[in-house]
Amino acid sequence: MLETERKAYFFKIKEIWFSDYPFDVKGYDGVIFRECKNNVDVPGFRKEEFTTLVIDLTQELDQIFMDMTASYRKAIRRAEKNGIVVKKSTNYDVFYEINQRFRKQKKLSSYEGGVDVDYMEKYGTLFTSEIDGETVSGSLNLEDEKNIRGLLGASLRFEADKDKMRSIADSNKLMTWEEIKYAKEKGITEYDMGGYYTGTEKDEEKEKINYFKQGFGGKVVTHYIYQKDYSVAYKMAKSTHKIIQKMKYGKQHA
Incomplete structure (x- = not known):
């Protein structure tokens, strides 16, 4: 498992790679689990498939x-x-x-x-x-x-x-x-x-x-991405950014 951190403007994001399952973290505006191999339902987490x-x-x-x-x-x-x-x-x-x-x-x-x-x-x-x-x-x-x-x-x-x-x-x-x-x-x-x-x-x-x-x-193969937002402001900022990207670059690059 690899744990990384990044910033999106003034938001602090935890990104965890290759974990078997998602779990809660503290001290971040959001967490993203990438390349999970197990398909599970965890309360509070959004799940999407990722083919690779x-x-x-x-x-x-x-x-x-x-x-x-x-x-x-x-x-x-x-x-x-x-x-x-x-x-x-x-x-x-x-x-x-x-x-x-x-x-x-x-x-x-x-x-x-x-x-x-x-x-x-x-x-x-x-x-x-x-x-x-x-x-x-x-x-x-x-x-x-x-x-x-x-x-x-x-x-x-x-x-x-x-x-x-x-x-x-x-x-x-x-x-x-x-x-x-x-x-x-x-x-x-x-x-x-x-x-x-x-x-x-x-x-x-x-x-x-x-x-x-x-x-x-x-x-x-199919892997899974799990996401959870802990900050309302971060969730709103993500939605706004997605809209701007879609308007600027089109659906393909949003």
């Missing part, structure tokens, strides 16, 4: 690699051959800037729910990829003893020419593979890719993300 794609890390590493599509295995080998460098990194400020630019180019809200450089340093496990010494992409993960979960991913692919875009695409696949190897070496048993779209409405962007994740193998 999980890779079983108890398998042999060779089997995990072979479960990827042939094109992904080829891309990983090509990235290694071309000297793309992927490493566990502490360059949080560099990744934060890449992520802000990436979100702007995709016309997404810059609001990250309190995921700033300080949050990354305190809670995150960051991997970055470099081409010719330039950091071109990164992936921020959260982990505990048994789970690792993708939280943010961003790259400079919208700023690259065609050849560099291909190299960045290869680097992203190599980066995921290095994360898997890192997690398995630590004894972590599940690699959670951070969501999988199963909505009934057509959403090309989310379906592209699904396609990327599918290439690594794994299994689509």
